[in-house]
Amino acid sequence: MKKSKYVDIFIREAEEHLEALRKGILALEKEGLSEAQLNELLRSTHTLKGSANMVDLVELAGVAHRMEDLLKDLQSGELEFSSDLVDVLLVATDAVEALMAQAQSAGGISVNVDSVVKALESGNLAEDEAQADISPDYAGTERRTSVRASVERLDQLVNRMGEILLSQKAMGARQQQMTKLLNQMDSSMGRLQDADDHSLKSLRSNMVNLINDFERDRLQLGYQAEDVYQRTMELRLLPLATATDDFERSLRNLARNLKKEVNFIVQGQDVELDRNMLDAIKPILLHVLNNAIDHGIEDPDTRVRSGKPKAGQITLQAQYEGSFIQVTVRDDGQGLDPEKIRSTAVKRGVLDAEAAAAMSDEAVIYLVFEPGFSTREFITDVSGRGVGLDVVKSNLDQVKGNLSLHSEIGVGTELVLRLPLSMAIFTGLLVECGGETYVFPQHYVAEALRVSPRDILEEMGREVVRLRDKSIPLNSLSQFLEQEQTAQITSRLTVLVLSFREQTMGLLVDQTLGLQEVVVKDLGCQLKSLEYVSGSTILGDGNPALIVSVADLFAAGQNRQALQLRQNYENEQNKAKRGRVLVVDDSITTRTMEKNILETNDYEVVVAVSGFDALDKLNAGRFDLMVSDVEMPGMTGFELTKKVRQREDTRDLPVIIVSSLASDEHRRQGMNAGAQAYIVKGNFQQGVLLDTVETLIS
């Protein structure tokens, strides 16, 4: 179960209830007690309690429960309505809000609601719950005349700021550790606390306060660091025009050499990009623009003959789109011919004929970006260095951008680049694979699926999953990373649907761990050559994690061998069970529950509905253990156990008695009958049953 997802849904829901509660409570005070109003409040607290319990926020459910009780007492007239009660209820809503914040921070904030619970139980506030309000007041900085700073110094500044952000995130993890320590201390010193030791109690509350203060300071630092980081990053922004101005000259030269006429139009020159980003996309843009003139735009005669204006038009357009910048290059040339690209690619050895034929027309046009496809080398910078075309892939990967290419024969070609606003910070999806954490830039992940191995199909020798009538080829992250297939092939698999250059791929991972803002760090020299990895980051808990190169995965994805996940799953299913257990109970619910618990943990289970039935089943087959109820019609579990002990072939069969009879006398009877263990039926104690079964079988 992915908890974070449910917590998020719960928080949204709880916010509504919280608002309704606060309004309602205040209305009670203003307008007096009304049955309708009370019922509304009761329903809100009741739903809050139920939902909180379901998402395992027990403390929050507890507060809601106490609120519900208090409101019920008001309704029945057991409690007299007073403004004190209003205070208590309002403070309780604050506590709920604090617990919601705690749930969202996944334990990052420590909240103590003991006093609130006490207040709700007693109906009045013991101490003042006033809280100091600390709100920062930033005075606006005055604009100064500009100064010059070298790019190098700006880069250093940005890097340092990145480090500060990382430290701040690490502090969050430290704080969680402190809270955990505190909890450990609480549980191991519980007895001392009960002894009403005042100095110990005040020591503890000082510590809680300290942790809370630390949290507040840390958050403050975080906001400020983030703000400074943002401002520093802005210092590095350059308008697109700085790149496109260079283009115009070289494009005109190229067009003239090829005797073509081209109008080059740039829109959105003012769009600002990070300097590094600009450096990274410049070769891509130049490559695409050169291609457009070289292969896209026809010569003037051809154009006129096909009814087009004499001069071709190439448009480069940039615009902001949410947290992305979109750069589009469009030409009105002859378009890309998939057939020609196929044959050229084969001729130049980019791929073999069979693979080329298997590719769809939409996919085949992307081959123009493959190294080796084009023989022309463009001079892209002043140093005169020719840049190989694989820069398209590696640079795109470096900026965590995405690219799509569309073309229509005779009409033109359009390339769309989507770039994140910042190269250094992005939202990453954390996944676990083989015990390690990896980060995927979130914008490459279309969705995460949970699939059963039974849903995996085979198409043309590849394993695929179907999603909305489309087949998505399936790969496994652990296979790419050449990990041992440690991941257990369970009945539910987590598959990320990745999308890159308009292609999709399903990627099997062990589990997803949620989203996190990550700061990109360069890989050290030793790691530079790592395959499928584009960088690293330090996670909130201080541990490093590698950032997966989605571009690499796609580049290699086509050639992977089939996964055989389904086969492996079926093999797993047929593996020997851990043992054969006979479950005896006259209640269908109990025996089905016990059967489910045991089967989920790989035991083979046979059920019997009575003592006689059990003896029949024991005659018919061999068992490693028996679990039996006591009170059954005809023959009790004790009698059954005695009979089992008397039989030659079952003399040593371990027997567990599971019963709602909790007295020592019954336990003694069970042991006398020859049972090895006696478990009292609780509400739901699968752990105890499993532990006992495991101990007795091994």
Next chain:
Amino acid sequence: MAKKILIVDDSPSVLAILEDMLDELGYEAATATNGKQACQLLETNRYDLIITDLTMPIMDGIVFVQTAKQMPNCKFVPIVMLSSEEDEAKIAEAKQVGISTFLRKPVKEIQLKTILQVVLGS
């Protein structure tokens, strides 16, 4: 064919959790956030089982069960009530109007699995 189950609860988080649980258990789930909405679904759809909350706005669990039991589509469909209600009188009232069983929130997947197997007889 996967068995179809209708879940009725005013809490989106409860619906989300139950939907995922049922999905994992191989059932097909539909959802409604109150009794009235559920009745509308019941007019045009057939379900193998209904899981309903007790306390809900617009139409609560008891009125819903009473209404559903009179609908031709739903007369013999087993209804499981899942609620955090602790008031025994209320629970007894719910049992009177014809629910198959009462489950207390929070419910674990294995509990739900068991109850569904027992109630659906599979």
